[in-house]
Amino acid sequence: MEIIYAISGFLLGGVLSYFLWDRALKSKKRKIIKEAEVEGEVIKKDKILQAKEKFLQLKTEHEKFINEKNNKVGLLENKLKQKESAFLQRRDELQRKVKEFEQTKKETDTIRENLTNQLNVVQQKEEELDKMHRQQVEQLEAISGLSAEEAKNQLVESLKGEAQTEAMSYINEIMEEAKLTANKEAKKVVVKTIQRVATETAIENSVTIFHIESDEIKGRIIGREGRNIRALEAATGVEIIVDDTPEAIVLSGFDPVRREIARLALHQLVTDGRIHPARIEEVVSKVKRQVEEEIIETGKRTAIDLGVHGLHPELIRMIGKMKYRSSYGQNLLQHSREVANLCAIMASELGLNTKWAKRAGLLHDIGKVPDDEPELPHAVLGMKLAEKFKEKPEICNAIGAHHDEVEMQSLLAPIVQVCDAISGARPGARREIVESYIKRLKALEDLALSYPGVLKTYAIQAGRELRVIVGSDKISDKESEQLSYDIAKHIQDEMTYPGQIKITVIRELRAVNYAK
Known part of the structure; x- marks a missing residue:
């Protein structure tokens, strides 16, 4: 269950x-x-x-x-x-x-x-007119006994004689009027030109004053046993006079470029405080480059101020060099600027090209400032330089012809010549003695420089001393003595000078090494 x-x-x-x-x-x-x-x-x-x-x-x-x-x-x-x-x-x-x-x-x-x-009617009229003309010509030939060609030749001859007589009379009237008014008009143009240009005149000298803060600096400039001042004089070619003048050192030399280099170099050395021969050569070399740059800048500024454009760089450099040159005591750059303005004004009065005239006036004395200075008149040399640097033929001719060395080929040439004379002819504008003095010192330096082994030559003390610097590897001590004698004999035989000239030959041997 x-x-x-x-x-x-x-x-x-x-x-x-x-x-x-x-x-x-x-x-x-x-x-x-x-x-x-x-x-x-x-x-x-x-x-x-x-x-x-x-x-x-x-x-x-x-x-x-x-x-x-x-x-x-x-x-x-x-x-x-x-x-x-x-x-x-x-x-x-x-x-x-x-x-x-x-x-x-x-x-x-x-x-x-x-x-x-109408053409048909005109042709009929022409035929009738030709027929009547022939009939009249035949009647005139029968009456005068001349053919139409002979009568025309007689009429032309009579008219030609009358025309020549009237033309000669008219030409004589024009020539007389021109003779009466030419001098008056020319004087008017020149006076207007001079009145419209007013330029200050400055006479160049051969001395520059260098100011210092205290007389203690003089000892440093001179250096131990004078080595600093000797190195400075050898590097610049200017005589440096250190005397009892308070707070001032005198730089003496006929070349303004050298004096400017010496002044700037002294200024840098004194400001820096390091004054010794090696430093002096370094500073002088640097200042030379600065002066060269300033020359180019001066040339550019002058061309811009005058409105002259398209100049070759070498021509601009030559214009800048004019600042440091003088002509009979008159500053060359100031003179060239004045001539350029005068040329422009005179060209405008005569209805010519003012730009070309101003350009020719500015360049007319470039033959005075070349680097190599060959044996040619400065006007011809200036013309060749202008041709070399592709200036217009009219301007080149005006440069070359302003002292009548070459034939004038345009109206610019007489304008430049007249304006050059106007600029230099005013009272106090020029001083002949300064120009001759500079030429004599330049010839003195060139004579010594022509000897083999000579590196540099400087005329100092107003031409009373000539310092010759030679290469130690080219001339021995004994040859230096012989060179001093030869230069003195050469100067004595070929040059005219006041007083006597001391020739000092400097042969210096330097050994330089660098510790690394």
């Missing part, structure tokens, strides 16, 4: 479990189906919304496309209407021109007929 009850309970439990499990599965199934249906509705709504959005997007794009097409069609229609309107206008214009042409053709035909009739 227990077994039966157990089996019966087991079966009953199984049946109950089955029904309970089935009921639970069905409940879960219904729940899953319900959730699926809800999820399906959500998906369906999303898809419907996406479809609506896609539809709206496609609709918008379609409407945009349709609008663009409509706009293009509208533009094409407008263009077609414009073309149609233009075509109609052209057609109307063409029809009008055709009518005008037909009318003009009719008028032209009528005019042509009238002209033809």
Whole structure:
């Protein structure tokens, strides 16, 4: 019974479990189906919304496309209407021109007929006139006993004689009037030119004063046993006079460039405080480069101030060098600027090219500042330099002819010559003695420099001493003595000079090494 009850309970439990499990599965199934249906509705709504959005997007794009097409069609229609309107206008214009042409053709035909009739009448008149002319000529020939050609020749000869007589009379009248007015007009032009230019005149000297803060610096400049001042004089070619003048050192030399280099070098050495021979040579070399740069800058500034453009760089450099040169005591750059302005004014008074005149006036003395200084008159040398640097032929001729070394070929040449004379002829503008003094010192230096082995020559103490620096590897001590004697004898035989000249030959041997 227990077994039966157990089996019966087991079966009953199984049946109950089955029904309970089935009921639970069905409940879960219904729940899953319900959730699926809800999820399906959500998906369906999303898809419907996406479809609506896609539809709206496609609709918008379609409407945009349709609008663009409509706009293009509208533009094409407008263009077609414009073309149609233009075509109609052209057609109307063409029809009008055709009518005008037909009318003009009719008028032209009528005019042509009238002209033809008139030409026929004119030809008949010409024939009648020629016939009458021949008859009259025959009658005149019969009356005068001369042919028509002979009568014409006699008439021409008589008219020619009368014309020559009247022409000579007219020419004589013009020449007399020109002689009476030429001098007056020329003086008027020159006076106007001088009045319109007023330039200060400065006489160049051969001494520069270098001011110092205290006299203690003089000892440092002189150096131990004078080695510093000797090195400075040898490097610059300027005599440095250190005397009892308070707070001043005198730099003496006939070359303004050398004096400027010495002044700038002394200024840098005194400011820096390091004064010894090696430092002196370094500073002098640096200052020489600075002065060269300043020369170029001066040339550029002068050309810009005068409005002279397109000059060759070498010509600009020569113009800058004029600042440190003098002509008979008159500063060469100041003189050239003055001549350029005078030339421009005189050219404007005479109705000539003022730019060319100013250019020729500025360049007329470049032959005084070349680097090599060949044995040629400065006007001819200046002309050759201008030709070398592609200046115009008229300007080159004006440069070369301003002292009558070459023949004048244009009106610029006499203008430059006159303006050069005006600039130099004013009272106090020039001093002949300074120019001759500079030429004598330059000749003195060139004479010594012509000897072999000579490196540098400097005329100092107003030409009373000539210092000659020779290469120690080229000339011995004994040869130095002989060279000093030879130069003195050469100067004595060939040059004229006041007093006596001391020739000092300096032969210095230096040994240089570097500790690394």
